[in-house]
Amino acid sequence: xxxxxxxxxxxxxxxxxxxxVLLVIIMSGRFIxxxxxxxxxxxxxxxxxxxxxxxxxxFLQLILPLGLFLGILLAYGRLYLESEMTVLxxxxxxxxxxxxxxxxxxxxxxxxxxxxSLGLAPQGIAEVDRIFNQQDSLxxxxxxxxxxFQTLRGGSRVTYTRELSADRSELGxxxxxxxxxxxxxxxxxxxxxxxxESGRQEIQPDGSRYLILENGYRYDGNPGQADYRxxxxxxxxxxxxxxxxxxxxSEREAMPTRxxxxxxxxxxxxxxxxxxxxxxxxFVVTVLAVPLAKVNPRQGRFLKLLPAILLYMTYLALLxxxxxxxxxxxxxxxxxxxxxxGVFLAIGLLMLFWEPIRLxxxxxxxxxxxAHG
Numbered sequence: 578x579x580x581x582x583x584x585x586x587x588x589x590x591x592x593x594x595x596x597x598v599l600l601v602i603i604m605s606g607r608f609i610x611x612x613x614x615x616x617x618x619x620x621x622x623x624x625x626x627x628x629x630x631x632x633x634x635x636f637l638q639l640i641l642p643l644g645l646f647l648g649i650l651l652a653y654g655r656l657y658l659e660s661e662m663t664v665l666x667x668x669x670x671x672x673x674x675x676x677x678x679x680x681x682x683x684x685x686x687x688x689x690x691x692x693x694s695l696g697l698a699p700q701g702i703a704e705v706d707r708i709f710n711q712q713d714s715l716x717x718x719x720x721x722x723x724x725x726f727q728t729l730r731g732g733s734r735v736t737y738t739r740e741l742s743a744d745r746s747e748l749g750x751x752x753x754x755x756x757x758x759x760x761x762x763x764x765x766x767x768x769x770x771x772x773x774e775s776g777r778q779e780i781q782p783d784g785s786r787y788l789i790l791e792n793g794y795r796y797d798g799n800p801g802q803a804d805y806r807x808x809x810x811x812x813x814x815x816x817x818x819x820x821x822x823x824x825x826x827s828e829r830e831a832m833p834t835r836x837x838x839x840x841x842x843x844x845x846x847x848x849x850x851x852x853x854x855x856x857x858x859x860f861v862v863t864v865l866a867v868p869l870a871k872v873n874p875r876q877g878r879f880l881k882l883l884p885a886i887l888l889y890m891t892y893l894a895l896l897x898x899x900x901x902x903x904x905x906x907x908x909x910x911x912x913x914x915x916x917x918x919g920v921f922l923a924i925g926l927l928m929l930f931w932e933p934i935r936l937x938x939x940x941x942x943x944x945x946x947x948a949h950g
Contacts, residue, residue, distance in 0.1 A: 580665065584675075585682045587656070592641075592648030592686070599640045604629060607636075616727075624708050631704040634697035638690050638855050645686050646862040646889055649679060650882055653870035660874060672929055676867045683863040691856035695834045698852075703831040721748070738776070748776040751790055753815065757797075770796040771813065779814070787814040843910055847903040850913045854896060861918050862889060864925030892921050 608629055615622045653675075656662040662670070721727065723741040728734070739750025753771040773793030780786050790813040798805025829837075829848045837849040869885045895917050902908045 580670070581678050581681070584652075584678050587652040588645075588648055588679065588682050589685075591652040592644045592682075595647045595651070596637075596640050596644030599644060600636060603636055603640065604633075607632065616725075620712055622722075624712070628705055628708055631701035631708075634693045634701045638693040638698050641686055641690050641693075642855065642858045642862055643889065645683060645859060646866050646885070649863065649866035650870050650885055653867070654872055654882075657870065657872050658874050662871075672868060672871070676864065676929065679863050679867055680860070683859055687856040687859040690859055694852040694855040699831055699833055706828075706831050721745075746777060748788075749774070751776045751788075751793070767797060767799045771815065773813070778817070786817045788817055789814055843906060844904055846910050847900060847913075850903070850915075851896075851900055854914045854918065857918055858892075858896075861922050861925065862892070864922060864929065865889070865892075868925070868928035868931075888924075892917070 608625070611620060611625050611628060614620045615625060620628075653662065656665075721736065721738055721741060723738055726735055726737045733756040735752075735754045737750075737752040738748045741748055751771070751773045755769050755771075757767045757769055771790060771793060773790035775792065776788050776790045778786060779789050791811065793810060793813065795808045795810065795813065796805055797808075829844055832845070832848070834849070834852060837845045837852075840846065840849075865888065866885065869881050869888075872880055896914060899908060899914055899917055903910060903913065
């Protein structure tokens, strides 16, 4: 039990550190993307942390298996490098026993991944979908930030307001620049600039919203040319477009697992197999990582790290590719994703038992030579 607790502690501590680093890297990249949408006025900045919080289970369900895989390689690689594993081997610690000891923390991680993939992740995606639907109902007026130029419509429209009331009903010092596009040619045909002392939002009976500008000017023309037109107005209405929030999530990813269980839809069955594959992935990568972690102290602990990562990426990429093939009906749903796990499980078992098999064959060969010699 002392050895078991020692190995489990080393494994879980290393896995936690690796998973934390991977989580920070992935979430930082995604947060920057959402932050760019908020800067453009597409998303309300106040919902960014909510979106990241609800996406956290979806990130963890993919990060934890990789963290466990790298944790085994790094933790056990250090034990081999410092000859601790040699001492354990001298006391009867075989590769199979090491795998058995590793399966206990792997089962803990698999239970956590299963909870995330079957429960928390779909709930989080459903909440993110709800937030995005709320953002779709917003207009440019609702996402304005005082003192900041905001770009919409792919950069063809720039809006600025100097002041904005607390209830977001009144604006002061409004500037709007929009590139005009010819309906006949589809090319840019000039620039329109609106400036106004104040503005307010007005909702029409059909649900469309207008920004009513007061006491301002409109300028139409082409930059660099003198043939422009200036119009002074007392009241001017501007249609407020809805922000286009980019959705990265599909409807089936937000479905509860209990609904997938009773569905005959191929895409729903594929999604169910994917969710069940993630906990199974944990056990398979454990079988792969234990023999790959064995290194010669003269070779260094990072010798097999790159090939191991390539093997893991091949495993995950093949799962994703087969998932896409199942969606398109190219692979029978009965075969599903299970054969991919079977192939890599066989690879792991082959690496695990190859050394004993090789030594046994070598002993038989020596015995035959002695018998014939």
